[in-house]
Amino acid sequence: MKTVIAALATALALCGVAQAQAPLQDGVQTTAPAPIVPQPIGPQGGPATDIPVxxxxEPAPDCGNLYGLNGKAFCVAALMANVGTVAEAYIADLETKGWLAAGGDDxxxxxxxxxxxxxxxxxxxQAFYDTTRPASPTSLGYLGFATIPGNVCAAPPGSAPAQ
Structure with missing residues (x-):
């Protein structure tokens, strides 16, 4: 899971640097790589309500007015340079409450x-940031927390029982 968090922090930090300054190649300005666009939070039941700040x-009740998460997730903001460290702190805090990291992506x-x-x-x-604004280590990044409805350990419909 540390790989996911490291990738998350690196992606957010590198996107900020890449957008702020395009690289030079043989003395010619090249275009910056496209930013990683955060995926919307998947199936959700609503904001996770037992998440501390x-x-x-810092609290971000409007979720930065981004990606339609206002009212659908509990959000906090942190400087993009620190968002990986903050995410790791949340993972550690959630583990003390019985939550286990079971998967994820960048x-x-x-x-x-x-x-x-x-x-x-x-x-x-979910980690995300405002891709319409210049990104830098001092820009705000966000962490949104949302519940997943139903019993996530149940077998998917139509799956064969174990024999």
């Missing part, structure tokens, strides 16, 4: 937590 983060971590009566709850943490 940890050191290095800017998303999916968590599961066993229910007392069986099954699992699901939640995801």
């Amino acid at each position: 940890l050191q290095g983060a 800017n998303r971590v999916v968590f599961v937590r066993r229910r007392d009566g069986g099954g699992c709850d699901g939640m995801q943490m």
Whole structure:
């Protein structure tokens, strides 16, 4: 999972640097690579309500008015230079509450937590930033937390039972 967070932090930081200054090749200005566009938070049940505001983060109730997450996720903001460290702090905090990082990609971590009566709850943490503004290490990056509806440990419909 550290790979996911390292990729997340690197992607956010590099996108900011790449957008701010295009590289030179043989003395000729080249175009900057396209920024990583955050994916919208996948299936969601609503904002995760038991997420604290940890050191290095600040509340972002409007989720930066980005990607339609306002009201759909609980969001915090941090400087893009620090967002990887803040994300790692959230992963550690969530682990103390029984959440286990179960998967993810470059800017998303999916968590599961066993229910007392069986099954699992699901939640995801999505990292994103405003791609319409110049990005730099001092720009704001965001972490959005949303629940995943249903029992995320249940077998998908139509799957064959284990034999």
